[in-house]
Amino acid sequence: MKNEILIKAILNINPTAQVTVREDINNIEWLNGTTPIPKADIQAQFPIVEFDMAMADLRAKRNRLLADTDHYALSDQTLSDEMRTYRQSLRDITNGLTTVVDVEAVVFPTKP
Numbered sequence: 001m002k003n004e005i006l007i008k009a010i011l012n013i014n015p016t017a018q019v020t021v022r023e024d025i026n027n028i029e030w031l032n033g034t035t036p037i038p039k040a041d042i043q044a045q046f047p048i049v050e051f052d053m054a055m056a057d058l059r060a061k062r063n064r065l066l067a068d069t070d071h072y073a074l075s076d077q078t079l080s081d082e083m084r085t086y087r088q089s090l091r092d093i094t095n096g097l098t099t100v101v102d103v104e105a106v107v108f109p110t111k112p
Contacts, residue, residue, distance in 0.1 A: 002024070005046060005053070006025060007019065009043075009049050010037060017034045019034060050100050051100050055097065057103075058103050058106060065108065068111075069087055080112065093109075
C-alpha cells in the first residue's frame with residue numbers, strides 16, 4: 001500500500017513519470033529519462049493521495065449502497081419518503097469532507 005501511495009504521489013507531480021519503486025522512497029529508479037523529483041515534494045503529496053484514496057473507497061461503498069436500492073427508484077415504483085431521504089443522504093455523504101479523518105468518521109445512514 002505504501003508503494004501505491006508513493007507512486008500516486010509521484011504521478012500527481014509528473015503524470016508521465018516512469019519509475020520503479022523498490023521498498024520505499026529511498027529506492028526509486030527513475031526510468032526513460034524521467035527527471036527525479038525531490039523526496040520532500042513527493043512526501044508533500046502523501047496527504048493528498050491518502051485523502052483521494054479514502055474518498056474513492058467511500059464513493060465505491062456509497063455507490064454499492066445506492067445500486068442496492070435502484071430498483072426502488074424505477075419509474076413504475078413509488079419511492080417512499082424514507083427511501084428518498086436515505087438515497088439523498090447517501091448521495092450527500094461526501095459533502096464537506098476534507099481530510100482522511102473526516103472520511104473515516106463517516107457513518108452511513110440506515111436503510112429503511
